[in-house]
Amino acid sequence: MTLSKPMVTAALCSFNAAKTISAALNSAFAQDWPTLEVLVIDDASTDDTINTIEKFIQDKRNKYPSFRLLKNKENLGVASCRNRLIEAAQGEYIAFFDDDDISHPQRISKQMARLAEAERTIGHDLAICHSSREQIYPNGVIHYEQTMGGENGKIPAGDAVVDRILLGRITPNVTGSCATCSQLGRKSVYLQLGGFDESLRRAEDTDFAIRLAMAGGAFAGLDEPLVRQLMTPGDEKRLEAEHEAYVALLHKHQGFLALHGWLGFSKKWQDARLLHLQGHKAALFWKIALIGMRYPFKTLQKLFWSLPASATRRHQKCWHDMHKKTDSL
Numbered sequence: 243m244t245l246s247k248p249m250v251t252a253a254l255c256s257f258n259a260a261k262t263i264s265a266a267l268n269s270a271f272a273q274d275w276p277t278l279e280v281l282v283i284d285d286a287s288t289d290d291t292i293n294t295i296e297k298f299i300q301d302k303r304n305k306y307p308s309f310r311l312l313k314n315k316e317n318l319g320v321a322s323c324r325n326r327l328i329e330a331a332q333g334e335y336i337a338f339f340d341d342d343d344i345s346h347p348q349r350i351s352k353q354m355a356r357l358a359e360a361e362r363t364i365g366h367d368l369a370i371c372h373s374s375r376e377q378i379y380p381n382g383v384i385h386y387e388q389t390m391g392g393e394n395g396k397i398p399a400g401d402a403v404v405d406r407i408l409l410g411r412i413t414p415n416v417t418g419s420c421a422t423c424s425q426l427g428r429k430s431v432y433l434q435l436g437g438f439d440e441s442l443r444r445a446e447d448t449d450f451a452i453r454l455a456m457a458g459g460a461f462a463g464l465d466e467p468l469v470r471q472l473m474t475p476g477d478e479k480r481l482e483a484e485h486e487a488y489v490a491l492l493h494k495h496q497g498f499l500a501l502h503g504w505l506g507f508s509k510k511w512q513d514a515r516l517l518h519l520q521g522h523k524a525a526l527f528w529k530i531a532l533i534g535m536r537y538p539f540k541t542l543q544k545l546f547w548s549l550p551a552s553a554t555r556r557h558q559k560c561w562h563d564m565h566k567k568t569d570s571l
Contacts, residue, residue: 253336258288264294286318308332310330321438325438334430344469349424353426359462372425375419389463391415400460403416408495412546424469439494448491485515489509514533
């Protein structure tokens with residue numbers, strides 16, 4: 243007699259994704275996990291996204307009777323959508339999907355195995371699992387984005403992760419990203435942490451990772467890129483919106499930053515990051531020079547700690563440049 247597998251909810255937020263939602267849904271339905279629920283919430287799309295999803299429900303109803311669509315009457319943001327998905331999910335585990343990404347058919351299976359292994363190692367279940375990603379940029383460039391907590395090192399957890407995210411501090415195996423589009427965890431973990439912060443329109447995933455780490459949570463990762471992330475434009479992804487979100491994130495966690503003597507520096511460094519992504523080289527040079535005069539040791543630390551993510555930042559800058567050119571047409 244074989245034990246049945248626990249149910250996993252493939253949870254997907256959609257907004258104005260008529261061109262990409264079909265591929266994202268197909269990748270969810272293609273998962274080889276035997277007990278799967280597909281749950282979608284649409285955040286008041288104004289294009290043909292709803293019709294596309296409803297056609298999927300019609301086509302897949304016999305094979306996947308648990309496929310459900312939730313609809314927001316107004317646009318509430320991704321954090322609110324994910325919280326509603328968490329509340330409505332019938333699965334013991336939740337795997338988040340994005341409306342413009344494609345997941346490998348074995349993504350859930352491999353993440354479930356990795357998470358189970360991590361829980362045995364750390365001795366508790368306050369943990370989540372991410373996979374690495376392939377980021378597909380509009381110019382055809384494919385960038386491998388490493389996730390945190392790969393298989394070849396100690397599973398990062400707690401203070402070391404908080405320091406990495408908020409300060410940038412490098413410690414062994416505590417590098418890489420924690421994107422929700424490649425995230426899987428127990429529903430109970432999301433409920434325990436109160437879900438995602440709905441006051442944040444961006445960086446809500448970074449905030450969740452910070453709070454999980456502050457609670458002593460662990461971050462298991464897979465080096466294999468099990469998600470192909472299409473780097474599509476959108477109003478919520480504009481550089482200025484992203485900058486405002488990270489300033490709000492610093493404000494939310496200012497107590498931690500002030501306690502460690504990094505609050506003033508972090509705010510100024512975030513302004514320097516904006517200048518870099520905007521391509522203002524001269525202004526960036528003088529900004530870093532001024533920061534360095536006031537915070538010489540922290541500036542040297544930050545520059546050194548930033549080296550592992552240099553390729554990611556380079557691709558982000560190119561993407562924002564392309565986004566800006568598209569807006570001007």
